[in-house]
Amino acid sequence: MPLIQEIDYGTPAICSTKQVTLTIDGHEVTVPEGTSIMRAAMEADIKVPKLCATDNMAAFGSCRVCLVEIDGRNGTPASCTTPVAPGMKVATNTDRLRRIRRGVLELYLSDHPVDTLTSPVAGNCEFHEVAGQIGVREVRYGQAGKNHLDAIVDGSNPYFQFDPARCIVCSRCVRACEEVQGTFALTVEGRGFASKIVAGMDEPFLTSECVSCGACVQACPTGSLIEKSVVELGQPEHSVVTTCAYCGVGCSFKAEMQGETVVNMVPYKDGKANHGHSCVKGRFAWGYATHRERILKPMLRAKTTDPWHEVSWDEAIGHVASEFKRIQVQHGRGAVGLITSSRCTNEETYLMQKLARAGFGNNNTDTCARVCHSPTGYGLSSTFGTSAGTQDFDSVEHADVIMVVGANPTDGHPVFASRMKKRLREGAKLIVIDPRRIDLVHTPHVDAEYHLPLKPGTNVAVLTSLAHVIVTEGLVNQEFVRARCEDDAFAEWAAFVAEPRNSPEAVEKISGVPAASIRGAARLYATGGNAAIYYGLGVTEHSQGTTAVMAIANLAMATGNIGRLGVGVNPLRGQNNVQGSCDMGSFPHELPGYRHVSDPAVRAIFEREWGVTLDPEPGLRIPNMLDAAVDGTFRGIYIQGEDIAQSDPDTHHITSGLEAMECVVVQDLFLNETANYAHVFLPGSTFLEKDGTFINAERRINLVRKVMAPRAGLADWEVTQAIANAYGLPMHYTHPSEIMDEIARTTPTFAGVSFAKLDAEGSVQWPCNEKAPHGTPVMHMNGFVRGKGRFFVTGYIATDEKVGPRFPLLLTTGRILSQYNVGAQTRRTANVVWHPEDVLEIHPHDAEQRGIKEGDLVRLASRVGATTLHAHITDRVAPGVVYTTFHHPDTQANVITTEFSDWATNCPEYKVTAVQVSPSNGPSDWQQSYAEHSRVARRIELVPAK
Ligand code: SF4
Numbered sequence: 009m010p011l012i013q014e015i016d017y018g019t020p021a022i023c024s025t026k027q028v029t030l031t032i033d034g035h036e037v038t039v040p041e042g043t044s045i046m047r048a049a050m051e052a053d054i055k056v057p058k059l060c061a062t063d064n065m066a067a068f069g070s071c072r073v074c075l076v077e078i079d080g081r082n083g084t085p086a087s088c089t090t091p092v093a094p095g096m097k098v099a100t101n102t103d104r105l106r107r108i109r110r111g112v113l114e115l116y117l118s119d120h121p122v123d124t125l126t127s128p129v130a131g132n133c134e135f136h137e138v139a140g141q142i143g144v145r146e147v148r149y150g151q152a153g154k155n156h157l158d159a160i161v162d163g164s165n166p167y168f169q170f171d172p173a174r175c176i177v178c179s180r181c182v183r184a185c186e187e188v189q190g191t192f193a194l195t196v197e198g199r200g201f202a203s204k205i206v207a208g209m210d211e212p213f214l215t216s217e218c219v220s221c222g223a224c225v226q227a228c229p230t231g232s233l234i235e236k237s238v239v240e241l242g243q244p245e246h247s248v249v250t251t252c253a254y255c256g257v258g259c260s261f262k263a264e265m266q267g268e269t270v271v272n273m274v275p276y277k278d279g280k281a282n283h284g285h286s287c288v289k290g291r292f293a294w295g296y297a298t299h300r301e302r303i304l305k306p307m308l309r310a311k312t313t314d315p316w317h318e319v320s321w322d323e324a325i326g327h328v329a330s331e332f333k334r335i336q337v338q339h340g341r342g343a344v345g346l347i348t349s350s351r352c353t354n355e356e357t358y359l360m361q362k363l364a365r366a367g368f369g370n371n372n373t374d375t376c377a378r379v380c381h382s383p384t385g386y387g388l389s390s391t392f393g394t395s396a397g398t399q400d401f402d403s404v405e406h407a408d409v410i411m412v413v414g415a416n417p418t419d420g421h422p423v424f425a426s427r428m429k430k431r432l433r434e435g436a437k438l439i440v441i442d443p444r445r446i447d448l449v450h451t452p453h454v455d456a457e458y459h460l461p462l463k464p465g466t467n468v469a470v471l472t473s474l475a476h477v478i479v480t481e482g483l484v485n486q487e488f489v490r491a492r493c494e495d496d497a498f499a500e501w502a503a504f505v506a507e508p509r510n511s512p513e514a515v516e517k518i519s520g521v522p523a524a525s526i527r528g529a530a531r532l533y534a535t536g537g538n539a540a541i542y543y544g545l546g547v548t549e550h551s552q553g554t555t556a557v558m559a560i561a562n563l564a565m566a567t568g569n570i571g572r573l574g575v576g577v578n579p580l581r582g583q584n585n586v587q588g589s590c591d592m593g594s595f596p597h598e599l600p601g602y603r604h605v606s607d608p609a610v611r612a613i614f615e616r617e618w619g620v621t622l623d624p625e626p627g628l629r630i631p632n633m634l635d636a637a638v639d640g641t642f643r644g645i646y647i648q649g650e651d652i653a654q655s656d657p658d659t660h661h662i663t664s665g666l667e668a669m670e671c672v673v674v675q676d677l678f679l680n681e682t683a684n685y686a687h688v689f690l691p692g693s694t695f696l697e698k699d700g701t702f703i704n705a706e707r708r709i710n711l712v713r714k715v716m717a718p719r720a721g722l723a724d725w726e727v728t729q730a731i732a733n734a735y736g737l738p739m740h741y742t743h744p745s746e747i748m749d750e751i752a753r754t755t756p757t758f759a760g761v762s763f764a765k766l767d768a769e770g771s772v773q774w775p776c777n778e779k780a781p782h783g784t785p786v787m788h789m790n791g792f793v794r795g796k797g798r799f800f801v802t803g804y805i806a807t808d809e810k811v812g813p814r815f816p817l818l819l820t821t822g823r824i825l826s827q828y829n830v831g832a833q834t835r836r837t838a839n840v841v842w843h844p845e846d847v848l849e850i851h852p853h854d855a856e857q858r859g860i861k862e863g864d865l866v867r868l869a870s871r872v873g874a875t876t877l878h879a880h881i882t883d884r885v886a887p888g889v890v891y892t893t894f895h896h897p898d899t900q901a902n903v904i905t906t907e908f909s910d911w912a913t914n915c916p917e918y919k920v921t922a923v924q925v926s927p928s929n930g931p932s933d934w935q936q937s938y939a940e941h942s943r944v945a946r947r948i949e950l951v952p953a954k
């Protein structure tokens with residue numbers, strides 16, 4: 009397979025219904041009005057030399073290489089900045105133009121290294137290519153004059169370097185940082201010969217505002233900015249398009265390879281979720297795949313205090329099957345279960361739930377969505393009839409008002425955040441509802457119209473209060489509600505929200521948000537044009553998570569902001585395939601496609617396909633499995649690609665459950681925290697080692713393509729298949745595409761999906777079936793999936809987790825850009841330079857009261873546990889609120905979080921824990937025992953596999 013080279017048309021495509029016809033080099037060309045001559049030429053396969061232009065940013069017109077001649081016009085205008093005109097006659101390659109271009113290139117080359125052979129960009133350099141295209145054969149000025157050839161390389165960023173000697177100050181990097189990424193970290197400083205590119209305040213890239221998205225590196229035509237992996241390994245020789253395995257944006261990448269070695273991950277321009285952009289994780293943090301701590305051999309041990317010993321795949325798989333059978337014989341059919349992974353592919357997840365239902369004969373399957381977006385599933389299916397976001401990402405370009413609730417897109421969903429910021433710079437208005445002043449509130453050229461810094465745990469009160477303003481001020485879209493929603497439910501809801509207890513003035517006392525801000529935000533949302541809501545775990549991970557999702561859906565229906573471009577309700581999904589793992593039937597009560605296990609017609613479909621009788625009773629959720637383990641009725645669990653001992657709340661409860669089981673099987677890349685309690689360890693495979701699909705936050709089904717053989721010999725789906733066969737459930741898939749074919753046969757929303765279609769179309773958004781053969785970018789266009797939209801009354805009930813004299817502060821948790829989830833992957837990359845440890849954000853007032861200074865070690869304690877970590881004093885958090893991340897196991901915020909959970913789905917209340925913070929001298933008791941426990945639990949005795 010060759011290296012994929014996308015065409016660069018020089019300037020962005022223009023959307024216009026009016027077409028213009030002109031002649032370029034004697035060829036008649038028709039393009040939309042407003043298109044540049046350069047793009048028109050490129051579309052006709054006429055290549056105009058260029059250096060400062062590239063098609064993902066506005067033309068700049070600085071390099072003077074792309075000049076053309078136009079009949080009837082004086083001079084030689086730049087083709088990148090000159091729009092086409094009807095009847096125009098353009099020449100792109102005359103003697104005069106060649107002469108001018110050579111002169112320009114010679115000037116550049118007189119101040120440019122001539123190390124053509126040893127240059128890290130040798131073989132793939134736009135600048136050298138243009139010099140070749142123009143036919144520069146000499147540099148008349150030589151290199152003896154004043155130049156920049158001795159400039160010092162900035163290698164401070166762990167992933168790319170900046171060599172000013174190669175820089176031609178074309179400004180593509182500066183514009184990429186502004187227009188594509190929206191960070192504005194780079195500038196051109198000085199004028200003429202003295203002009204140079206600087207990061208931040210003329211400082212190393214690492215200490216500047218740069219967030220390492222890589223857009224500037226990709227834009228650079230000279231290799232002045234270049235990936236260190238390319239410098240080290242040389243140019244790749246082939247590439248494969250695949251999908252990022254980090255967050256729910258689902259960016260497409262070209263994995264650029266030398267044999268089975270990844271040289272570079274370059275965002276793919278035709279990727280429909282990312283359009284060629286990336287963040288530091290997908291772009292650079294892939295080194296964990298070959299990290300020395302990967303476990304590549306299956307391992308067993310009788311007791312968790314024994315050291316691990318390596319065994320063959322056959323022995324490990326046979327052991328799992330016989331142990332699970334033994335447990336079921338001794339303790340009943342329901343005594344075993346499994347947890348599917350939101351990091352694995354759809355095909356792998358589908359096989360896991362099939363193993364539980366058709367193999368174990370119970371519905372004991374659950375997924376990590378239990379602890380993140382299960383309230384989204386329940387809330388949106390109750391109100392709209394489907395458990396997913398309503399829009400595609402492109403829809404944000406049509407939004408006039410963007411409301412972000414309990415999400416931090418610049419850290420959690422960075423590539424989509426860049427799209428959002430672009431729209432905000434174009435003039436859309438922003439409302440942020442979040443206890444913290446997230447970056448989006450004030451970022452270059454973006455200022456939120458309203459930031460509602462609510463007290464953690466009061467989402468429902470604030471969202472209902474927004475509805476109060478909309479109803480009582482006559483801002484309801486009556487026409488939409490009449491036509492599209494259930495009358496009675498609306499009337500009941502409208503009467504409820506209008507009650508005085510839901511007024512902004514009453515809610516100010518509960519939430520701390522000024523009533524005027526609530527009123528202003530509600531008016532803006534209801535009257536500002538197309539209004540779109542994007543929300544995250546700050547909405548769902550509460551005891552009223554489902555109620556808050558319903559409150560959001562109510563707002564969208566009441567204002568008619570649903571069912572067209574630019575509006576909608578959009579959960580920003582955390583993990584790469586959390587949408588897919590839910591779609592594939594990972595929950596204990598639902599078969600694939602969100603169909604209840606109690607429905608005999610649905611069961612009949614799968615019973616026919618699988619040749620078994622299915623249990624109509626919902627199985628156990630993760631917390632119930634652990635409760636049952638402590639009670640002695642649940643004895644065996646197979647956990648694929650999840651680290652519940654680190655990611656789930658109330659760590660003590662989790663570990664007690666795991667300790668009580670007879671057979672804990674963990675399948676993962678590394679010995680994670682859960683593996684400390686495991687009896688069987690099965691090596692997992694990374695996204696680079698298998699074929700399959702992921703589904704992102706916009707319901708987009710993207711292909712994951714294998715670029716290297718599974719390092720442990722088997723892909724995860726092959727391991728599950730082998731366990732099923734050993735257990736007595738025959739599975740004979742030879743490729744994941746056959747699993748997708750089965751999904752399509754059994755699940756109406758996927759009826760039109762196949763690997764062949766995904767190959768041909770790039771990706772599709774479900775539902776994809778006979779009615780929508782190319783997928784569904786925007787849902788609920790002409791009616792809700794459930795028929796009529798249903799309003800729900802959303803009464804605010806304060807969480808039982810209350811502050812008091814012992815625990816006077818509220819802890820809320822989240823993630824940061826450079827780390828991902830429990831950090832298993834990102835902690836094993838150079839991303840640790842940005843976040844080597846979890847820190848506790850605390851307001852200056854609270855810190856001063858406790859005698860805490862910046863960087864002090866502090867004890868963070870709740871009623872369930874305590875840990876220690878360093879303090880960071882900041883007014884990003886309000887007084888009374890502290891914040892930390894959960895990326896590092898040695899601080900582990902979840903030792904602190906409590907057992908409280910969402911009333912409907914058991915999604916844990918991560919976002920509200922009453923805590924106390926005090927100065928500390930050293931690790932907590934928990935941290936000390938954790939260190940000792942891990943030391944014992946991770947011993948590997950190197951008995952070679954048979
Ligand atoms: S670093 Fe590269 S992209 Fe930036 S101005 Fe220099 S040559 Fe152009």
Ligand code: SF4
Nearest residue numbers: 185218219221222224
């Ligand atoms: S890596 Fe991204 S954020 Fe950093 S300077 Fe380049 S474009 Fe800007």
Ligand code: SF4
Nearest residue numbers: 252254255259287290
């Ligand atoms: S935004 Fe998400 S999907 Fe895209 S590169 Fe970053 S982590 Fe990967």
Ligand code: FES
Nearest residue numbers: 060069071074088
């Ligand atoms: S490419 Fe047109 S002026 Fe540089």
